[in-house]
């Protein structure tokens with residue numbers, strides 16, 4: 001885990017907040033109300049239970065986990081149709097360098113997801129102190145391997161490696177992450193089509209589509225401008241005819257800009273940065289942020305929160321993705337989808 005933060009978006013909420021001794025009263029409350037949200041404080045000693053009617057809260061949730069499952073089911077059907085028709089099984093290769101725990105978890109989840117839809121997975125693990133040449137060798141091995149249709153180099157790479165060099169080496173036909181500069185360049189140009197669109201931004205737009213959110217002519221704000229999320233998310237929204245503004249770390253008064261937005265995609269990496277007061281009533285919120293915050297009561301000792309203060313924002317927005325269970329599962333579903341698309345293209349299978 002890169003960093004662990006203590007944070008909380010202190011609530012100026014209209015929902016009923018009850019401060020209580022956690023273990024004694026949770027069960028009782030769970031029995032008496034439809035839906036609870038449990039929020040631990042920084043100290044970990046007390047907690048707040050925010051109680052509201054199940055309908056008001058759940059109506060707004062953009063359920064990425066459920067949509068991802070639907071997409072995986074669609075992919076499963078296509079993978080077996082392809083196997084039966086032409087005897088080809090799509091293959092995804094992942095290269096993991098170093099021993100970051102979060103990266104290892106993502107890679108494990110990707111492998112499980114591949115298995116669940118019938119995609120063959122390949123994996124190379126290299127030590128933190130490996131050389132760039134060793135990574136390059138793995139990349140070119142997979143470039144030449146006909147049973148591999150997608151290659152993913154897990155980021156971040158160790159700092160002694162040149163990320164650009166390595167990403168450039170991935171064959172553009174197998175660039176299922178969509179990080180090759182030629183793919184990004186095509187995404188940015190009118191009238192051009194990339195072979196692959198980066199998975200996380202693609203997953204965000206897919207959620208908007210599947211929840212029938214109008215994008216054309218709307219004001220969209222993307223917070224963050226990274227190569228892997230913010231920048232391609234802004235390009236995609238623009239391709240969908242939104243009017244797009246990008247906020248980054250040097251932007252002054254970001255909250256004034258977000259208050260104008262009909263759609264916000266946040267990819268910052270700052271827990272609970274976007275507060276309820278930043279949001280226009282009725283806006284649609286897509287929270288890409290995955291931030292670990294310490295929680296002694298969680299099984300892993302931490303829990304994940306987004307960039308958006310869910311407690312506050314869900315009261316103002318018309319729809320919002322949760323963390324976890326929002327964009328994360330969609331990223332993996334889009335990776336599987338890109339791998340299937342790649343195998344179909346390589347084998348000219350419709």
Ligand SMILES: NC(=O)C1=CN([C@@H]2O[C@H](COP(=O)(O)OP(=O)(O)OC[C@H]3O[C@@H](n4cnc5c(N)ncnc54)[C@H](OP(=O)(O)O)[C@@H]3O)[C@@H](O)[C@H]2O)C=CC1
Nearest residue numbers: 200224225226229248249267268269288289290327328331
């Ligand atoms: N759900 C998913 O599938 C995925 C989730 N993530 C998560 O998304 C988040 C962002 O990831 P990533 O794009 O890789 O991160 P980066 O660190 O590469 O980029 C963060 C961006 O946020 C901007 N930023 C940082 N602080 C502020 C601030 N206070 N106000 C406004 N902008 C700010 C930075 O601005 P500047 O450019 O000026 O430095 C930068 O553009 C992380 O939490 C990550 O874990 C990432 C990938 C997939």
Ligand SMILES: Nc1nc(=O)c2c([nH]1)NC[C@@H]1CN(c3ccc(C(=O)N[C@@H](CCC(=O)O)C(=O)O)cc3)C=[N+]21
Nearest residue numbers: 106152153154155156177199290324325326328329331
């Ligand atoms: N080459 C490359 N491609 C990536 O797409 C890529 C990467 N490198 N490096 C790291 C980021 C991060 N990322 C996530 C994927 C899934 C979840 C995910 O499934 N999250 C679950 C929670 C998982 C948990 O509980 O730990 C959720 O949000 O519900 C999160 C984050 C892909 N990334």
